[in-house]
Amino acid sequence: MEDQPLISYKNVDINQQELGILNNVNFELKKGEFVYLIGKVGTGKSTFLKTIYGELDICEGEATVLGYDMRTIKQKNIASLRRKLGIVFQDFQLLTDRTVYDNLDFVLRATGWKQFSERESRIEEVLRLVGMENKGYKMPNELSGGEQQRIVIARAILNKPEIILADEPTGNLDVETGRNIVKLLQEICTQGTAIIMTTHNLNLLSEFPGKVYCCGQHQLREASEY
Missing domain, CATH: 3.40.50.300 (P-loop containing nucleotide triphosphate hydrolases)
Structure with missing residues (x-):
């Protein structure tokens, strides 16, 4: 209902x-x-x-x-x-050994997204939603705290919680x-x-x-x- x-x-x-x-x-x-x-x-x-x-x-x-x-x-x-559910932590918990794009792709693959083109499209969409569309190639340590938190929010909304x-x-x-x-x-x-x-x-x-x-x-x- x-x-x-x-x-x-x-x-x-x-x-x-x-x-x-x-x-x-x-x-x-x-x-x-x-x-x-x-x-x-x-x-x-x-x-x-x-x-x-x-x-x-x-x-x-x-x-x-x-x-x-x-x-x-x-x-x-x-x-x-x-x-x-989407979960946003204070301490980001991004995977530091991979790019922003690969952090998001990791979540999509882990939650059953099989098609590369669908994953790519969704990642571009959430990065645009959080104003980080040009940061997918960056490593987490190359981002400011605020930028990292935007990526964490992008990660949280990937599966449209x-x-x-x-x-x-x-x-x-x-x-x-x-x-x-x-x-x-x-x-x-x-x-x-x-x-x-x-x-x-x-x-x-x-x-x-x-x-x-x-x-x-x-x-x-x-x-x-x-």
């Missing part, structure tokens, strides 16, 4: 190594929504994201992500789930570059991709509005004052 949430958590408890991180989480994400997760270091923002892509198990409650029941999902289905999880995508960037990255994510969001972004930079919230959830004291709550 069109209005079904992409993510639905009801009364979910999240633990890591026996420690209770978040209790009684209620969270929904719908198509085309832009959601910020804010909160101090260690309050569970990244841990929450890990439950969405199957890195951490859900202990209690009901949790569905893109139709998968995260309480009962089998290991073999986690790969299928992750193909429908329904959701992008962006974990502190501006954390290693200067203020202006960080603003441009959030602007790019918001542009992608307007095409219908839902985005969850963790951030410490509260200035972004007023400039680039979205729904805000706050992590703290083992709770994840929607914050109305932003």
Whole structure:
């Protein structure tokens, strides 16, 4: 159904190594929504994201992500789930021994794109979308931090994901570059991709509005004052 949430958590408890991180989480994400997760270091923002892509198990409650029941999902289905998600890390995690083009081609080949011409066309398309169409031949270490993050976003959208999880995508960037990255994510969001972004930079919230959830004291709550 069109209005079904992409993510639905009801009364979910999240633990890591026996420690209770978040209790009684209620969270929904719908198509085309832009959601910020804010909160101090260690309050569970990244841990929450890990439950969405199957890195951490859900202990209690009901949790569905893109139709998968995260309480009962089998290991073999986690790969299928992750193909429908785009993940943007703070520290880029690009393969440093190959060009930008080959980084993107590696992902497409790993996710089942057999035809060279189709892969080439999609790589050109995503590089154009992130404003990096002339950088495919570069090695990651030849790019600035902001350029590397644009490539990471290009990598995240290769398979046209329904959701992008962006974990502190501006954390290693200067203020202006960080603003441009959030602007790019918001542009992608307007095409219908839902985005969850963790951030410490509260200035972004007023400039680039979205729904805000706050992590703290083992709770994840929607914050109305932003």
